[in-house]
Amino acid sequence: QVQFVESGGGLVQPGGSLRVSCAVSGSIFAAMGWYRQAPGKERELVAQISSGRSTTYADSVKGRFTIFRENAKNTVYLQMNSLKPEDTAVYYCNGLARGVVLGPWGQGTQVTVSS
Numbered sequence: 001q002v003q004f005v006e007s008g009g010g011l012v013q014p015g016g017s018l019r020v021s022c023a024v025s026g027s028i029f030a031a032m033g034w035y036r037q038a039p040g041k042e043r044e045l046v047a048q049i050s051s052g053r054s055t056t057y058a059d060s061v062k063g064r065f066t067i068f069r070e071n072a073k074n075t076v077y078l079q080m081n082s083l084k085p086e087d088t089a090v091y092y093c094n095g096l097a098r099g100v101v102l103g104p105w106g107q108g109t110q111v112t113v114s115s
Helices: none
Strands: 003-007 008-010 018-025 032-037 044-049 055-057 065-070 074-078 089-097 109-113
Touching: 003 089, 018 032, 018 089, 018 109, 032 065, 032 074, 044 065, 044 074, 055 065, 074 089
Parallel strands: 008 109
Antiparallel strands: 003 018, 018 074, 032 044, 032 089, 044 055, 065 074, 089 109
């Protein structure tokens, strides 16, 4: 069964940068997404990338976040720049098709943006 292991989170000051990684065991899905869940809020999709490397982003992160993938390493990344306190959340990755999540959720990685 496919598994996702997220890593790279941490504490960063507003305006700072962070890169989180998602290692996929098993076959990586054609389309992959990064999601986040803040305390008291529902999980939301923030970025997705297709097998052809086309990308889409939530309006809240557009221009600041970049999703990319290294299929040879079965890894998907999310580069986060100009971080804001409202980006604080647990970040998860998963495969998706037509907006439907395809795999089990991993443990996520905590990103905290605070001075």
